[in-house]
Amino acid sequence: MLSEKINKALNEQIAKEAFASSAYLAMASWCEQKGYEGATNFFYKQSEEERMHMMKIFHFVNEAEGKAISPAVAQPEHDFPSYRSVFEAALAHEKGVTKSIHELVKLATDQNDFRTLNLLQWFVDEQLEEENQIQTILDKLNLIGDNGVGIFMIDTEVGKKAAAKDPAAEV
Ligand SMILES: [Fe+2]
Ligand SMILES: [Fe+2]
Numbered sequence: 001m002l003s004e005k006i007n008k009a010l011n012e013q014i015a016k017e018a019f020a021s022s023a024y025l026a027m028a029s030w031c032e033q034k035g036y037e038g039a040t041n042f043f044y045k046q047s048e049e050e051r052m053h054m055m056k057i058f059h060f061v062n063e064a065e066g067k068a069i070s071p072a073v074a075q076p077e078h079d080f081p082s083y084r085s086v087f088e089a090a091l092a093h094e095k096g097v098t099k100s101i102h103e104l105v106k107l108a109t110d111q112n113d114f115r116t117l118n119l120l121q122w123f124v125d126e127q128l129e130e131e132n133q134i135q136t137i138l139d140k141l142n143l144i145g146d147n148g149v150g151i152f153m154i155d156t157e158v159g160k161k162a163a164a165k166d167p168a169a170e171v
Pocket of ligand 1: 017020049050053097
């Protein structure tokens with residue numbers, strides 16, 4: 001049985017994952033309109049992954065005899081000044097999510113809630129992976145430069161990353 005406090009915190013995390021899914025969908029839309037094929041596929045897949053994250057917590061809460069709440073989702077940002085800025089926004093967003101996962105770990109530790117801790121361990125690893133992935137893309141933009149040719153090259157790489165992703169296999 002989940003404590004009320006943990007249940008509430010997990011529902012807040014469900015809402016954050018839902019917002020992340022919506023935010024990535026908006027990023028995919030911007031990239032698609034601009035013709036950045038690689039980033040378009042990358043962000044569509046990210047959006048799917050975030051929904052999987054949401055569902056992973058959602059099922060956990062109900063299986064642990066808690067009460068999972070389907071969240072209201074705020075409208076995300078749809079306008080970005082540049083290719084680079086989309087990835088910067090994505091990284092800033094992931095860092096915020098990492099922080100909230102770490103706060104959840106602390107809460108579950110304080111309450112000796114080992115089942116929730118076990119779930120969260122997966123998310124700790126996942127956050128590290130996601131932050132690294134986006135940081136790597138930003139590093140390449142810094143290295144190659146975000147002029148037309150640089151972006152074209154990097155977008156091709158990002159497209160390969162997207163093609164290798166299987167959101168359903170992630171969880
Ligand atoms: Fe997530
Ligand atoms: Fe994420």
